[in-house]
Amino acid sequence: MGEPADDVRHDVAVGLDLAAVLALVSLFSIGGGPRMMAPLSHELVGVHGWMTGPMVTQLYGFSRFLPGAGGLVLLAGMIGWNVAGSFAAAAMPLAVLLPAGVAAFLLLPSWHARVPPAWRAGLLRAVAPVSAGQGVAGGLAILQLAGQSGRAAIALALLAAAARSAGMPAPLVLAAGGAAGVWLFPGL
Amino acid sequence: MERTGHRNAGGSPAAGPPGAAPGRTLLPARVLLACFLRLGLRSLRCDPVAAMEEDLLVRRRWLSEPGFRSLRAYGRVAPGVPALSLAIALGRHLGGMRGAIAAAVGMIAAPAAAALTVGILFVLGRQGLARWMPAATVDHVVAAAGTGAAAASAGIAVAAGLGGLYRIGPTPGAVLTALFMIVALLLWRWPLVAVVAVALPFSLAVTRRRDGKGGGHGRAGG
Numbered sequence: 001m002g003e004p005a006d007d008v009r010h011d012v013a014v015g016l017d018l019a020a021v022l023a024l025v026s027l028f029s030i031g032g033g034p035r036m037m038a039p040l041s042h043e044l045v046g047v048h049g050w051m052t053g054p055m056v057t058q059l060y061g062f063s064r065f066l067p068g069a070g071g072l073v074l075l076a077g078m079i080g081w082n083v084a085g086s087f088a089a090a091a092m093p094l095a096v097l098l099p100a101g102v103a104a105f106l107l108l109p110s111w112h113a114r115v116p117p118a119w120r121a122g123l124l125r126a127v128a129p130v131s132a133g134q135g136v137a138g139g140l141a142i143l144q145l146a147g148q149s150g151r152a153a154i155a156l157a158l159l160a161a162a163a164r165s166a167g168m169p170a171p172l173v174l175a176a177g178g179a180a181g182v183w184l185f186p187g188l
Numbered sequence: 189m190e191r192t193g194h195r196n197a198g199g200s201p202a203a204g205p206p207g208a209a210p211g212r213t214l215l216p217a218r219v220l221l222a223c224f225l226r227l228g229l230r231s232l233r234c235d236p237v238a239a240m241e242e243d244l245l246v247r248r249r250w251l252s253e254p255g256f257r258s259l260r261a262y263g264r265v266a267p268g269v270p271a272l273s274l275a276i277a278l279g280r281h282l283g284g285m286r287g288a289i290a291a292a293v294g295m296i297a298a299p300a301a302a303a304l305t306v307g308i309l310f311v312l313g314r315q316g317l318a319r320w321m322p323a324a325t326v327d328h329v330v331a332a333a334g335t336g337a338a339a340a341s342a343g344i345a346v347a348a349g350l351g352g353l354y355r356i357g358p359t360p361g362a363v364l365t366a367l368f369m370i371v372a373l374l375l376w377r378w379p380l381v382a383v384v385a386v387a388l389p390f391s392l393a394v395t396r397r398r399d400g401k402g403g404g405h406g407r408a409g410g
Contacts, residue, residue: 024380024381025380026267026268027267027268028267028380028381028384029380030265030267030384031264031269031270032268032269032270033269033345034341034342034345034348035345037345038373038374039373039379039380039383042373042377046377054331054335057334057335057338057339058330058331058334058335058338059334060334060338060341061333061334061335061336061337061338061339061340061341062306062310062334062337064337064338064341065306065337066232066299066302066303066306067231067232068231068236068269068271068299069231069269069271069272069295069296069299069300070231070232070298070299070300070302070303071303072269073296073299073300073303074303074306074307077303077304077307078307089307093300093303097268097269097272097296099267100266100267100268100269100272100273101268101272101273101276101292103266103267103268104263104266104267104268104272104273104276104277105276105280105285105288107266107267108262108266108276108277108280108281111258111262111266112258117258120258120261121261122392122395122396122399123261123265123392123395124261124264124265125356125362125395126388126391126392126394126395126396127264127265127388127391128352128353128355128356128362129353129356129361129362129363129365129366129369129387129391130365130366130369130384130387130388130391131349131352132349132350132352132353132356132362132366132369133349133365133366133367133368133369133370133373133387134349134369134373135345135346135348135349135352136345136346136349136350136366136369136370137369137370137373137374138342138345138349139341139342139343139344139345139346139349140342140346140370140374141373141374142338142339142341142342142345143339143342144374146335146338146339149335152339153335153338153339153342154339156336156339156340156343157339157340157342157343157346158343159340159343160339160340160341160342160343160344161343161344161346161347164343164344164347165347170344173340173344174337174340174341175337176340177336177337177338177339177340177341178333178334178336178337178340179333179336180336180340181332181333181334181335181336181337181339182329182332182333182336183332184332184336185331185332185335185336186328186332
């Protein structure tokens with residue numbers, strides 16, 4: 001390191017590794033969003049050590065203010081920015097969307113030709129517990145990453161789940177969670 | 189409704205969803221782009237799949253109901269974000285490869301612009317706060333707020349996962365599959381590909397066995 005060219009080469013190499021991780025996770029996470037977080041956080045924190053657990057938690061928290069694909073783009077961009085700089089911030093949203101999009105395009109004829117209509121309802125029922133398990137694992141992974149703030153984070157998560165179940169809009173629950181976080185996690 | 193072109197959307201008679209007329213013409217990519225740009229914008233404030241159904245099926249009548257149901261079911265099992273996979277499938281069905289690209293670009297443009305705006309506002313807001321209080325305090329406030337929002341989102345995700353399991357009917361096979369996913373991903377730390385490679389065939393086998401015995405509910409049906 002030390003030379004600017006070496007830094008750029010390092011960032012590009014790390015960016016390519018990160019792109020491969022994001023592409024693979026997005027390809028095999030059924031439903032996207034929080035379902036990606038258990039394997040993604042494990043890769044980012046445990047396997048590669050690119051980010052700390054609390055950092056992943058915070059970026060994930062801010063990304064959730066945008067629904068659906070927007071939140072995913074924001075999360076991938078912010079992870080890219082933190083891990084490998086501005087080039088990665090622009091490239092990582094593509095890494096997370098493009099391979100899955102190409103796969104969705106290529107697999108469509110097989111869906112029509114090889115999956116008889118009678119099997120489709122069964123396939124959906126088979127995929128649902130896999131997706132549900134990924135969602136629960138994703139949520140628990142985020143709470144795991146909160147580290148020392150774990151107990152307060154679990155209490156906040158329970159309150160948020162209750163508020164959402166009672167019909168409170170998701171953005172409002174997240175905003176309330178963020179405001180409560182400032183009060184609950186002063187030591188961060 | 190504007191339709192031009194002479195190619196078959198799927199490339200083969202078997203490649204279309206139910207209700208697709210053989211030899212039907214394709215919509216121009218620019219029409220699909222304009223349509224999905226509007227749908228992408230709507231996705232920021234409402235359920236994108238419901239918006240696509242309302243716009244393409246009910247209002248424009250570009251597809252038959254069985255055709256839309258088939259593609260919607262595909263969007264749920266295809267890789268990636270369901271709404272984007274559905275947009276790609278709809279784009280391919282209505283406009284071939286160019287249609288799929290137009291639909292994907294249109295569907296993602298507004299959310300991507302929103303993500304860029306939020307990202308810029310995040311950086312500017314942080315800089316603005318730093319004028320009023322010490323930078324270390326700003327970092328603490330931002331970290332705490334992000335952690336709070338993440339905890340809230342985690343609670344919603346866990347509740348949604350458990351709710352999804354309840355909706356499909358918490359059979360022993362479904363519960364075992366979901367439990368395996370949680371344990372393998374969180375405790376055993378298996379790679380995601382391996383976890384899905386074990387869980388999905390198991391869940392398929394259990395579901396087919398149950399359906400064979402006449403126990404299928406079809407509550408998750410497309």
